[in-house]
Amino acid sequence: MVFLCPQHQHDLLPQAHSPEDDLKLASEIKDFWNSMFQLFQSKTVEITSAYPDEADQDKLYFKVRQILDESPEVKETNYRRGVFQDRLWANVLTAIDEDRHRLEAVYQKHLEGKGELELNPDLDIPIHQRKTNIHRMPGGYLHEPEDSFGSGVLYDHGVFLYGRGWFGPLNDELGQTLIHRVLAQHYPDFQPRMILDLGCSVGHSTLPYASTYPQAQVWGIDLGSSLLRYAIARARVLNQTVHFSQQNAENTEFPDQSFDLVVSHILLHEIPGVARKRVFAESYRLLKPGGIMVHLESKLFLQPPTLTARYFRDTEVWANSEPYLASSKFADFPTYALEAGFAPEAFHVHYTPGYYASQKGNANPSWVAFCGVKR
DSSP: OOOOOOOOOOOOOSSSSSSSHHHHHHHHHHHHHHHHHHHHHHHHHHHHHHHHTTOOOOHHHHHHHHHHHHHHHHHHHHHHHHHHHHHHHHHHHHHHHHHHHHHHHHHHHHHHSSSSOOOOOOOOGGGGGGGSOOOTTTTTTOOOOOTTHHHHHHHHHHHHHHHHTTTTTTTTTHHIIIIIIHHHHHHHTTSSSSEEEEETTSSSTHHHHHHHHHSSSEEEESHHHHHHHHHHHHHHHHHHHOOEEEEETTTTTSSOOOOOOOOOOOSSGOOOOOHHHHHHHHHHHEEEEEEEEEEEEEEEHHHHHHHHHHHHHHHHHHHHHTTTTSSSEEEEHHHHHHHHHHHHHHHEEEEEEEEHHHHHHHOOOOOOEEEEEEE
């Protein structure tokens, strides 16, 4: 099985290309990733067997890392990681070009409708987000294409192919996971009326809050104006009411105590440690008393369970343009929360499997949630 879930073909996705092209590329990527991890694992076992008495995992890892980095076979594999990622984006760009006129018509049709869009052309974009194109996405998340919304289409379809359906039919795995496997299980009586999604991109994780909490006003903020133009149009296509605003999650324009729930979904690993600290502080400032903060993150990236996983995480920094994956130690996150103002007894770390993965029988706790209640 190549795709865990089929993609929901809403009208803002490219539809003129052959689905077989996507299937073929996804199959190649899946086979490559399987062989890559098998290579990393076999090499790691071989290397560690030469150091049976090394109990310090950090020292052992650095020995493994040095040898892996010098291996011609590993070098070639790491190079091919970038090649496959570039092919993925090129495949999506071709699909967009083949369907551009229809996509433009759909976008224009949804310039007005439910929800609102606030853009700020004078927003000061943090330099740490202007240094590189995250995930090697052409132009990056902040790119302003001529069609005003093309970065959003590229991101939407590209994320689905990258995850091979693991993020669900609407790429909403993270929002659904946070709602149903964190909030519903650990805060079952919580009914927020004002919700903020930090770093929302095109609203993949934002829209589930609108459908789960119909009484709430839902806001999503991001730095990228093109992503947000696409996000509001996509929400309208999917008949959801969400408000989007171009703002910096480290320092928003909302007044103190504006929200009952402040969330993010894999935002923290895309920003450096100093920015993470600011996001925790801003979350606390924005919460009403009794409000809840939840930042959902990848356990693989923040707390890799094996030497092989750690090597993959660390080489993603340059192989797949993920510069901030290891910019905080895991123990730093509770410190960020406590320094922001959350009481020790009001802060918790929860591990959970993904929403769609668990439905398919995968109980692996692949996500970690940093949760705080404002007293």
